Amino acid sequence: MSDAPSELPADLDREAVQSALTEWYEADHRDFPWRRTDDPYEILVSEVMSQQTQLGRVVEAWEAFLDEWPTTADLAAADRADVVGFWTNHRLGYNNRAKYLHEAARQVEEDHGGEFPRTPDGLSELMGVGPYTANAVASFAFNNGDAVVDTNVKRVLHRAFAVPDDDVAFEAAASELMPDGESRVWNNAIMELGGVACGKTPTCDESGCPWRRFCHAYETGDFTAPDVPTQPSFEGSRRQFRGRVVRVLGEYDELGLSELGPRVRVDYGGDTGAEWLRGLVDDLESDGLVDVAEGDDGVRVSLAK
CATH class of the missing domain: 1.10.10.10 (Winged helix-like DNA-binding domain superfamily/Winged helix DNA-binding domain)
Structure with missing residues (x-):
């Protein structure tokens, strides 16, 4: 544990916060197919596809991609033009992502004997795999990641615990909250919270947000956040x-x-x-x-x- 001052409220019951979130997530969450696997290749494909693409549209593309190239060996052996063509046909955004994914599969096969690195640092050495994606794969495939910090998580931490709008503060607060050795469930859960209950327009009661009793925004009615500069409607809510x-x-x-x-x-x-x-x-x-x-x-x- 770092000796730096905590970014979380001094009186916060961290164990209660952790239990509330994980129990809420495990009781009911969106059932995306990549959440039912710990295969690092399948998870990497889902993470690359999900960049700036709606998750509902990713499901069909992800399943079709894995039908075509079910393993890194299959993808590495594929013609790159076919991979890029698939990406274009499924409207998955920048074609460079398809090229990088193809190259990453070749690296896994040629440089790692067909086995994925298991740490965020090791995964970051794969082509096109940045820190966020590396951490996601380490978390969801190997339960070996750090606390994830994306836009949704920043919004949740800012609202719930008044964490300052500062990347260092968000990283520190997220790390402090995540239970040791629980990155797979925790990172899925906190991203689900941001995606389902604590979106730009929050649905605290409707979604049964598990952090309502701890939440600064819920108490004060101020639901602004780094990506929500305009106050959502509160009057009459x-x-x-x-x-x-x-x-x-x-x-x-x-x-x-x-x-x-x-x-x-x-x-x-x-x-x-x-x-x-x-x-x-x-x-x-x-x-x-x-x-x-x-x-x-x-x-x-x-x-x-």
Whole structure:
């Protein structure tokens, strides 16, 4: 562990943060086929294809590519013009990526006896494999990578833990958060969080973000980020009313739903009445922020002790 000052909040429960994210990811995540393999060649192909290409479109191309050239030996033996032609036909972006992938396969076969290097540094020696791709392959194929830091991860760290918009700070915070020896699950999970729940327009409650109870942005309502300079809409959002519930309860020891509702929104009632409010406080209870008790006089809500 580095002696440098931490970029994370001093009172952050790191183990709780780690458990919340990995449990959320393992319970349910997008099922891309390259997440079901630890073959470094298949993972490298997916990483190269995914650069600036929508993942939904990559799936078909990835499967077709591996049908055509299922191993590095097959790809290395292929005519480069055929590989570039495939890339063009599947609209996968810059053709140089196809050339580099073909050359990387030749390096694996000719320089490494058909075996991939297992570390980020070793993988970076392959043609066209930069630090991010090398780390991704090391993580997902060999569980031997460093903490990944891409645009999604920066956005998550900036919002959740107020990490400064600085590459060194992001690297330090990401490394500090990742559990030792867990790069495969952790890097997949934190990128999934950025892609599913914490996009440019966040869907915290809808996606069941596991970091809501730790999140600075969720608490303050400020969801700006390095790649989101304009504040996403907050007025009238579920996040806003969750925050109001917490603030109102901070002024009272305990309130019933009928007392709490009008203090949370002036138009309390109808579609935004007791059923709506109960869903809100149940979410807050699940996140450990409030206590909900059933009594003879109905539901009573208070801040969690």
